[in-house]
Structures are given as structure tokens and as C-alpha cells.
Amino acid sequence: MSRLNRNRLEAGGLIDRARPLDFVFDGHRYHGYAGDTLASALLANGVRLVGRSFKYHRPRGIFSAGAEEPNALVELRADARREPNSRATVTELFDGLEATSQNRWPSLGLDLLSLNRFLAPFLGAGFYYKTFMWPAAFWEKLYEPVIRRAAGLGRAAREADPDHYEKATAFCDVLVIGAGPAGLMAALAAGRSGARVILADEDFLPGGRLNTMAGEVHGQPAAAFAAHVAAELASLPNVRLMTRTTVFGVYDGGTYGALERVADHLAVPAPFQPRQRLWRIVARRALLAAGATERPIVFGGNDRPGVMLAGAVGTYVQRHAVLPGRHVALFANNDGAWREMLDAAATGANVETVVDVRPNVAPELVEAARARGIRVFTEARVIATQGRTLRSFDVLSPGGRERLAADTLAVSGGWSPCVHLTCHHGGKPAWNEALAAFVPGATPPGLAVAGAANGTFGLGAALREGAGKGAEAAGALGFPVPPLDVPQVEDAPFALTPFWHVGESRGPAFVDLQNDVTAKDVGIAHAEGFRSVEHLKRYTTLGMATDQGRTSNVTGLAIMASLTGASIPETGTTIFRPPYSPVALGALAGHHRGKDFRPVRLTPTHEWARAQGAVFVETGAWLRAQYFPRKGERDWLETVSREVKAVRASVGLIDVSTFGKIDLQGPDAGTLLDRVYINTFSTLAVGKARYGVMLREDGFVMDDGTTARVAPEHYVMTTTTANAAKVYQHLEFCLQVLWPELDVSLASVSEQWAQIAIAGPRSRQVLAKIVDTGVDVTNEGLPFMGAVEARVMGGVEARLFRLSFSGELGYEIAVPARSGAALAEALMQAGEEFAITPYGVEALGVMRIEKGHVSGNELSGQTTARDLGLGRMASTKKDYIGRVMASRPGLVDPARPCLAGFRPVNGSSRLRAGAHFLPLGARPETANDEGYMTSVAYSPHLGHWIGLGLIVRGPERIGERVRAYDPVRGEEFEVEICAPGFIDPEGERLRG
Amino acid sequence: MADRSPHDPLAGIAFDRVPPAGAYGVTGEPGIVVSTAEEPFIALVAARNGFGASVAERLGRAFGGPGLDRPHAGFGSGSTVVGIGPGRFLVLSRAEADLPGTLRAVLGTEAAITGQSDAFVLFDLSGARVPDLLAKGAPVDLDPRVFPVGDAATTLVAHIGATLWRSGETGWRVLVARSFEASFTRFLLGAGAEYGLRLEGRG
Amino acid sequence: MRIPCPYCGARDAHEFAYLGDATLTRPDPAAADAADRFHDYVYLRDNPAGRHQEWWYHANGCRQWLRLTRDTRTHAIEAAEPARRDATQADMPGAAS
Numbered sequence A: 001m002s003r004l005n006r007n008r009l010e011a012g013g014l015i016d017r018a019r020p021l022d023f024v025f026d027g028h029r030y031h032g033y034a035g036d037t038l039a040s041a042l043l044a045n046g047v048r049l050v051g052r053s054f055k056y057h058r059p060r061g062i063f064s065a066g067a068e069e070p071n072a073l074v075e076l077r078a079d080a081r082r083e084p085n086s087r088a089t090v091t092e093l094f095d096g097l098e099a100t101s102q103n104r105w106p107s108l109g110l111d112l113l114s115l116n117r118f119l120a121p122f123l124g125a126g127f128y129y130k131t132f133m134w135p136a137a138f139w140e141k142l143y144e145p146v147i148r149r150a151a152g153l154g155r156a157a158r159e160a161d162p163d164h165y166e167k168a169t170a171f172c173d174v175l176v177i178g179a180g181p182a183g184l185m186a187a188l189a190a191g192r193s194g195a196r197v198i199l200a201d202e203d204f205l206p207g208g209r210l211n212t213m214a215g216e217v218h219g220q221p222a223a224a225f226a227a228h229v230a231a232e233l234a235s236l237p238n239v240r241l242m243t244r245t246t247v248f249g250v251y252d253g254g255t256y257g258a259l260e261r262v263a264d265h266l267a268v269p270a271p272f273q274p275r276q277r278l279w280r281i282v283a284r285r286a287l288l289a290a291g292a293t294e295r296p297i298v299f300g301g302n303d304r305p306g307v308m309l310a311g312a313v314g315t316y317v318q319r320h321a322v323l324p325g326r327h328v329a330l331f332a333n334n335d336g337a338w339r340e341m342l343d344a345a346a347t348g349a350n351v352e353t354v355v356d357v358r359p360n361v362a363p364e365l366v367e368a369a370r371a372r373g374i375r376v377f378t379e380a381r382v383i384a385t386q387g388r389t390l391r392s393f394d395v396l397s398p399g400g401r402e403r404l405a406a407d408t409l410a411v412s413g414g415w416s417p418c419v420h421l422t423c424h425h426g427g428k429p430a431w432n433e434a435l436a437a438f439v440p441g442a443t444p445p446g447l448a449v450a451g452a453a454n455g456t457f458g459l460g461a462a463l464r465e466g467a468g469k470g471a472e473a474a475g476a477l478g479f480p481v482p483p484l485d486v487p488q489v490e491d492a493p494f495a496l497t498p499f500w501h502v503g504e505s506r507g508p509a510f511v512d513l514q515n516d517v518t519a520k521d522v523g524i525a526h527a528e529g530f531r532s533v534e535h536l537k538r539y540t541t542l543g544m545a546t547d548q549g550r551t552s553n554v555t556g557l558a559i560m561a562s563l564t565g566a567s568i569p570e571t572g573t574t575i576f577r578p579p580y581s582p583v584a585l586g587a588l589a590g591h592h593r594g595k596d597f598r599p600v601r602l603t604p605t606h607e608w609a610r611a612q613g614a615v616f617v618e619t620g621a622w623l624r625a626q627y628f629p630r631k632g633e634r635d636w637l638e639t640v641s642r643e644v645k646a647v648r649a650s651v652g653l654i655d656v657s658t659f660g661k662i663d664l665q666g667p668d669a670g671t672l673l674d675r676v677y678i679n680t681f682s683t684l685a686v687g688k689a690r691y692g693v694m695l696r697e698d699g700f701v702m703d704d705g706t707t708a709r710v711a712p713e714h715y716v717m718t719t720t721t722a723n724a725a726k727v728y729q730h731l732e733f734c735l736q737v738l739w740p741e742l743d744v745s746l747a748s749v750s751e752q753w754a755q756i757a758i759a760g761p762r763s764r765q766v767l768a769k770i771v772d773t774g775v776d777v778t779n780e781g782l783p784f785m786g787a788v789e790a791r792v793m794g795g796v797e798a799r800l801f802r803l804s805f806s807g808e809l810g811y812e813i814a815v816p817a818r819s820g821a822a823l824a825e826a827l828m829q830a831g832e833e834f835a836i837t838p839y840g841v842e843a844l845g846v847m848r849i850e851k852g853h854v855s856g857n858e859l860s861g862q863t864t865a866r867d868l869g870l871g872r873m874a875s876t877k878k879d880y881i882g883r884v885m886a887s888r889p890g891l892v893d894p895a896r897p898c899l900a901g902f903r904p905v906n907g908s909s910r911l912r913a914g915a916h917f918l919p920l921g922a923r924p925e926t927a928n929d930e931g932y933m934t935s936v937a938y939s940p941h942l943g944h945w946i947g948l949g950l951i952v953r954g955p956e957r958i959g960e961r962v963r964a965y966d967p968v969r970g971e972e973f974e975v976e977i978c979a980p981g982f983i984d985p986e987g988e989r990l991r992g
Numbered sequence B: 001m002a003d004r005s006p007h008d009p010l011a012g013i014a015f016d017r018v019p020p021a022g023a024y025g026v027t028g029e030p031g032i033v034v035s036t037a038e039e040p041f042i043a044l045v046a047a048r049n050g051f052g053a054s055v056a057e058r059l060g061r062a063f064g065g066p067g068l069d070r071p072h073a074g075f076g077s078g079s080t081v082v083g084i085g086p087g088r089f090l091v092l093s094r095a096e097a098d099l100p101g102t103l104r105a106v107l108g109t110e111a112a113i114t115g116q117s118d119a120f121v122l123f124d125l126s127g128a129r130v131p132d133l134l135a136k137g138a139p140v141d142l143d144p145r146v147f148p149v150g151d152a153a154t155t156l157v158a159h160i161g162a163t164l165w166r167s168g169e170t171g172w173r174v175l176v177a178r179s180f181e182a183s184f185t186r187f188l189l190g191a192g193a194e195y196g197l198r199l200e201g202r203g
Numbered sequence C: 001m002r003i004p005c006p007y008c009g010a011r012d013a014h015e016f017a018y019l020g021d022a023t024l025t026r027p028d029p030a031a032a033d034a035a036d037r038f039h040d041y042v043y044l045r046d047n048p049a050g051r052h053q054e055w056w057y058h059a060n061g062c063r064q065w066l067r068l069t070r071d072t073r074t075h076a077i078e079a080a081e082p083a084r085r086d087a088t089q090a091d092m093p094g095a096a097s
């Protein structure tokens, strides 16, 4: 099999040659091994062209070996699992992997849209701003479709994601982010102390650069040392080693966001495994050991496939045993890159040329290179490249200009510490002149930094710093930290001369490879005055692609600094915000998608209602029966009208368990109620209920409902379904904050009691059949607004209330929730002789509008008790919440819109809620607005539509006609103002 | 519908129905067993201002447990007392049919008593992976090393209000408002499927 | 954000409902200038950058109202006191705004 991997070394690397894997790229079948990434496997097979660039469709290859990859973005998998913009460099190879290149049409080799390259002069910096300013209509019809076709990234899947995602929370004493040398030592130091440690790394193999380097640590190959430490960590019960897990954000209170790719390395997730798991990690201390990212030097033709970061070349050679090419050259400004190439050469890479911008390079490096037959150019630079994939490059040196052959050009401009997470609380990185890099500035509370992420580039120093800071974190939390035997590694001196951009470049020199931003674009931004970093980014889009400018930000900043003549820190810093790398929306949703978007609450009679054929409606979290259609009914209106008529003619039942129910007990319960309701409850007789209205402190209505006194020191309050939690919280505020001296205890009993309302002239007869002997439900025994505790259905405890929302004789019967369905059955049986009819919230709504009762549409938070015609309920003998503010001039203005009823002048018009009222003949403009329709219903009782609404001086204008204007639906109709209360205005039905 | 994979444990189960008893998720010995526990009598005790400690102590003496006014579950024979807020306790009993009456006798006028026998569904979860399952819904540290037997927490589990406590080495109890039974069971099945979960029928 | 509830322990802010300024005291409704005082109580708010006292309700926990001392810039929480204890202990004479 290995002969198929023509660029694979015969031995070495951290791949499992016993586990060959098949994969497909752009329809061609290839082979790789367990331990490969898609990028390393492509290179092993000699595939160098893997995509086209975003804007100019230039051919692109593999640029890095990690999360910073700007070029090698592919569509991974197919159909519903297709995921665009997947970085080949961090995609773990699996058997059967399918990937497709992006941004090419019709094929990768022949891309007709690479025409964009010839348009490059027009597509430069500010292109979007300059080209598409006018006319606006062109955007939709012309510009956007063309741009979407020509530029842009991969295609999202068109079907719903079939996989399962989930969320979880973890807690630890010490979170270590990154399992490289510093992270491993930190986790070991903290882990051995007994602290609960989480070590997270985005790679599938812990070790970081220990896995990509040549040489030994602690007397064994570096990768073996990493494996040894990881094995010890995995064996400690107090340590959780999380591979394939990216910590992407730092939030308040030591909370970290992390994404675990549970099954991204498999063709499909294992049975019942999620694809990804979103972790919220709460850590008392955290240590960032995320390493550093190599950055390139910008030169002409630096985007050609075959140009690659020097560290990436090292990674492919050492970790994957892959030669990225046959003829390797290096272009660098630092010693580290030389060592990387010398190691690669020793491992088997054919390194032929080294180009360094520095005039003086350590003699031992130059000698070592020459000893391997490598040509060395100092004080030199690469100015151009040639080939569809790299064939040759031009060097400019004191010796003149020369063209050299190479299929791989390793490039290194230094290293940028991965400071991202340190910025998530607003901390700004600080410029370190010696390292020519931004290092962490102020860090979020509890977060320390170690290793290369902290600018500690030497391996020995990183190991020591990791161990020290891991011990420090655990020690600060009181864990006894045993001394740790830190491997001794001698670090070569850090030697780098900052160098960013080859001024003599021929051809476009790219700063941001993913967004196709060139050094020239930065120059244009400068020339046009967009010189601050934030302007530069927005004008050129530099650093704004999915790679978030990992390989381009600092370089872009440095080029701008050289143009303005300011220093880099004067020019600005780059700030990073969460997430560190993209997070799928599916992972953020977890279990909560589709019907599980949020939990639903089911009433005690839900199954019973389903059996009755109910159609359900979501009201808040509750599912309630909306109506109960019967065979032959044409539409919901016919069903609802039948239900309403049945109630008014005989009897019906509805589950009202969703109302909030609160028990108030204690000697001061009446006092509390007097202070929260506008009317008085302390004088309510035991065994009676009363309708109450409560205000917010600003004088507007908060909620309404009936409250009954069941014992001298025991009241039962009902609230609207929507406000149940809010009212409970309000009462607790009154008791805990405003009047802690009141002796009242609250208990929510919403879930304890099932409550069913029966209404209609026959309801008393039905009730009489289900109460136990001795319970008096006559008009005298249980008068209107009566409330008693009783037994029903042969010993079931119950609360009986004689209340009515529909305007008919009615009762509410509460029984323990588990008996709710039995109560419904019992009522159906008892009511059979009266053709008792189950009705839903629609019919209830019709009846309350017919009766003129206010409900949610009127309790809008902008209405006062007076607006709703309830002002006379307000007591003048006591204070209550909202009293003072309700009496301010603006709220007692007689010209405020007040509740009234409305009927169409033309009896057949359908009224519309939301329609605004205008005087007849007045123009539809704000100055003429007199209010609006809040609720409408078709009244089967009256045979036409009716409405409730708020209109200026409503009660004084009964009989007047106004215009109801509905611009949303393009309708208008004439209505007559009437009293709210279309049925039985004297309330005889209720009291009969 | 939670997802469309061939391994959706909730496939074909209506979202507004309590899922039926049975085995869910990976086959073999279930990692988690869920049942609805039989402790049918529940009452809320709310101490009057200043009586929290005294009420806690009386409850401890009468029903077992250390009698502390903190988020803790005390176990007696056939009864459990769980602290859910300062001076607020849920008392669960297997046998006391007139639990409010008994409590009034024990506490006199020091607390308000409210019957809540029908307000909750009490889930019994057992298995070593229960903390892992609960971690998928509860933002509370339930690691057995820091959440010993008897510890309790009132919190949200998968957006559903819940009071949970550790009843044994690998035993957990979760009290959930009755109206949420179907949604909460769905969460358990979705989150527990990877460990294998057996949902037992109503006792 | 994590809120250190004195009863429940540190909990995620999602479990809590926020009300706002905890330095205000409900005015005496019988005062001659009650209308003005209530106006201020209901509508006037300082918006300090830094240390602030706020009401938070542990809605999905112990149902306590807590008086939090929080730095609005850093979200660092200095103290979380139950309202009932703090209200019964301090008499707060003349604390009206």
C-alpha cells in the first residue's frame, strides 16, 4: 500500500501503518493511514492543489498543519452531512472519508471563474464599498447573485443535519487548555496534587509540538515522552483528558466554552453517540497553554501551492512521515526555521536551498546546512514564484537575481503566541520587541498563561513554566503539590530579525490568503486613509475570514506600520473575541431542536383531550386544547361556534389547570393581598372568592384573577397562565424585600391541582352529580363567588369555586392533579344527559369577548385599571402597589383610550384585531389615531363579528361610529362603539 | 423528533406523550435505570420567619436526617426531607396518607404546610453514569467526589425546574413538576441512550 | 456569570431573574411629596460603571431575593446577601431616595 503513498517515508511518524484507510477527494480514491489528517494524506499521495481562493479563484494548496489553515478548505462528507470550509489540516482521516474542493467551477483543474484574476484590479480593497453603492436595487438582482457565484466559500448542506448534538457542564479545579509540553507538565503537576483537572486539546493526539519535532526528551523520543505523560494523566481518576476538544471562549466567573468533536473522525457517529458535544467548563483556575502559530513572510506569488509554513513542513515530515515535496527550499528570518529544516533533512527530506533575509546567521547553522549540500543565501529574499503548483522561485541576493527549482518552499517569519483566549474579557495583548510578537496582556481572572502562548518559545523553558504554573494553580487552591521531575532540555537562543514583506515582490503578494487580501490592498487602505487597525480590517476584509487572520493579522499590522512610519504597538493590536474557532449551531442547540426546542407542559387532561379529538395550541410552555373538531365540520370557526352554543344552551367543560395557583398562609395574608391588589381582600369572608387586579409600581396593570379565602389565614390566588411565574416572583419580592415583617408563607400549587371549569345553564346539575353526599351546591349553599373545600367522586378532596369567565352559570372544580383525567371523565358521564361538550381556549375566548371580560390582549402592560373599565374597583381606603403612580395626570387623563365594545355597521364585516380607530372621514395618520381593536371574535350568539378595543373616551361615545383602519391587511370598515358586554349585561345568568 | 439519525432513541415517540417503558439506546446491560419512585405523599413545609432552624430540627427528629436548614436530603424509614430553600422543605413519605396532618402535629404553628403529593413526578435514577447523564442538563457540580450522598440541589435540568439529590452510591432522585414529565423523560432518554437506559413502567 | 447564592452555592446566572437597583427604598405613600418620590423610585436610576447593588431572584433555585454587590465592568461579585435577612437587620432610617 505504501507505494501508493509516493511521498510517504518508509518508516517513522505517528501513523499506524497496520491501519490503512481509504478516502476520496474530488472523486479520486486515495489511501492513507490512521494518524493522518486529510492534509497529510493528500500530500502523501502527491495531491498539492486542493482548492481555489475566495475572491480570485487562484489555485491554492496546503499552507499549514493546524487550525490556522487559510487555504486548504474543503467540503467534507456528502448530502445532509456535507460541511463546507472544513480545514483539511485538522480533519482526522477516517475510512471512507469523502471530500470535495471548493470555489471551483466546473472543476478544480479548469476553473472558469478564475477569470476573476483578470478582474483583480477592480476587486481590490474597498471593492464592495466602491462598486455597489448605487443603485440599491441592483444589489438584489445583479450584484449579489454574481458575487455569490464567483466569490464565496463552500456550500452548506441542503437537508437537515441528521446527527445528534448535545451540551454538558463540567467542573474542575484546574483547566489546562492545550496538551503541548507546557500543558502536559501543568496537568501533571496539578493532577498529582489531587486537584480535579481537565486537560483539553483540539488535536486527536496529545503532545503538541512534542509530536512534530525530532529529538529526545527525558531520554526517549519526544512523542513517546508525550504519550507517556498522557498515559499517566489518563490513569489518574481526578484528571479528565479531553482530546478533539477546542476551548473556544472565556466567559464570566471562570466559565469556559469548549467543543468536543465526539464523532467528527468517524464517517457516521457510533450508535447513540452525539456528533459533537458543547461543554461549559467551570474552572476555579485555568492555564492557557495553546502554543503559538507560525506566520509567513509576504512575497510575490506566496500563495502558490507548494508554499508552506516551515513548521508545517516539519510536522508533515516528523509526525506523518510525509515529504510535502521532492525539492524543498526555505525562506526565513529566524534560526528556528533553519533547525526545523535541518531536522527534516536528517529525517529524509531533500532540502536544497535556504534563503534568509538576515546578513548574519549563526555560523554553526550555515555550516550544518552546507554540510548537507544545501545552498545558502543570506541577506536575500524571495521575490516571485512560478508554476501552477510551485516549480521554481526567484531569489534576490547581493549576488543578483537567480531562479531556483523547488516544489516546496517553506516559509517562516516568526511565531505569534495564541493569545486569543486572554483577550476574551477585553485584555489587550502587549508587543514584545525581542520576540517581535504580541504576548498576553491582562488576562481574565483565574487564567494564567504558560509556554509558547506566553512567548516562552524554548522547549525546556516551556516545560518548566508549565510545571510551575500548574503547581501554582493547584497550590493556590490548597492542594499539596509534590515536586515534579521536569525534563531538562537545553534551549538554543531565540534569534529572529523582524521581516514582514518583500518590497521587491513580483506578482500579487498575499497577506490574508483566505480573504485574498494583498500587500497592495493594505497600501490602498493606507492611501485612502483607513489606517487604524479596525478600519484596515473592515476596508480590506483582512483577518475577517473563518481563520480569523491567524497567519495574517500581525503581518498586516506590520505592513501598515511601515507605511505610516509608526511602530507596531502604536499602530494597534488585534483583539480576539469568542469563539476561537467556529462552532456549529447544532452544537449550541444540543438536545433542544425540533419539538424539543423547549420543554412543554401537559395538562392533567392532555391524554383525555387527545382522545376527544382535541387540536392543541401552545400557550407559553403549555399545550392546551384549542378546539375539539367533529366529523363534518368545515373549519375551526364552525367547531368553535358549536362549542360556544353548546355552553350557552346547556353545559360545557374546559381544563383551566394552566392558571397559576398560589397558596398564601399566615396571619398577614390578607394584609399582603390588600397591598398587591387594588381592591380589598382582608375583609373577604371565608368561603368566598373575589376578582382582583394587581398593578405594577408604575401604575399599569400587571395581572388579574380571582382569589378565594378558604380559611381565616389561608387564601388561594389564581393568576393568568402567562403571568404565573411573574406574579409568584412579585409576591416573593413583596415579602422578602418590601415588607419582610409580614408573616405570610407562599406555595405554588399550580402543579398540585387539576382544575376544570364547567359552564352553562346545566352546570349545577352536572356538578351536583359528582360531589359526595352532603355537599351543598344549591344557589344558597354555593352562591356566586362561593369557594368551598369538599369531596367529589367518592372521597377525592376538591376545591369548588363558583366563578364564570364565559358569563354563564359556572364552576371551577379543583382536584389533585392525578385525579384530573378522572374528573373530566366523571363530568362527561354526569353531563351526558345534557350533551355536555368539551370546549377549548378558542371558545373560551369567544365567550369572554361576548361577555366583555379583559384578557391578555387587553392586559398589555400599557393599560391602567381605569383604561379597562376597572377603575371603580380601586380602594381609596388603603395604599397598594401602583396606587401613587396610577394617579399621576397622564394616567388619569380622561382622553386616554378606554375599553369599549365594537360591532360592524355592515353586519357581515369581519373585524380585525390591531385595526386602528379614526374619526369618520379623518386621514389615516398618527394625529388622528384614537386607539385600536384589541380582541375580536365571531359571536354565534349574535350572528356577527364583535370586538373589544381601547378608544379615546370610549364609555362616553356609545353609539358613535368610527373608522377601523387596518393597513397591514389593507382593510377598513365602519364600526359602532358599544358597551363591552354583548351578552347578559346584567349578569343574571351568573347568579341564577 | 430530536434528530434524524438511525439511532435516535426518541424516533417515533410523540413529543407530548410520556415515552413507554422499555430499553433505550445501546443494547446490553443498561448503564442507567430510570423508574418513577413510589413515595406518593409529598408536602411542602415553609417555616415562618425565624423558625427555619427549629423546623429543620423537628423534621430531622420526626422523619430522619441531620435536621439542617440547607440543601440536603435526610433519610428516615420510608421518608425523606429535602431542603429546597431557607426554611423550606419537601417532605416525602411512603406511608403517611395524611402527611399535612402529621406535619402540623410535629410543627405546630412554626410552619405553613401545603400538600404537594400530586405536584411532582419523582424519578429514581440509578447507575454509575447518572452524573454524566445529569451533567448534560444540570449546570451543577454533581461529581460524586464533591456531591456526597445526601447532598441536594434545586436547579434547572434541560430547562426544567428540578430538585435532585443523591440517595445512594449510584442512586439519584429527581423531583420534577408533573406537567413536565414527558419532556423530562425525553431528555433522560436522549442523554442516556449512549450508556444504554432502561425505563421502567409505572409502579 | 456565576452568582454565589448563600443557600445554593455558586450558580449560573441563567437560574436567576434580574430586577435592578437595590439601593432604592419604596417611599412612604402617605408623604406629602409621594408623587415625586414614587416617580424617582420607579424611573430614576444611576448607571454606575463599577460597584453596584442589585436585586437578583433565584427563580430556578431557592427562590430567595438576593442583594448582590457586583462590578458592572468586570461582573465580579463581591457579596450576595439574602434580602430578608438584610431587610430585617437594617432598619434603614430615612433611606428614601
Ligand SMILES: [Zn+2]
Residues within 6 Å of the ligand: C005, C006, C007, C008, C009, C058, C061, C062, C063, C064
Ligand atoms: Zn439559591
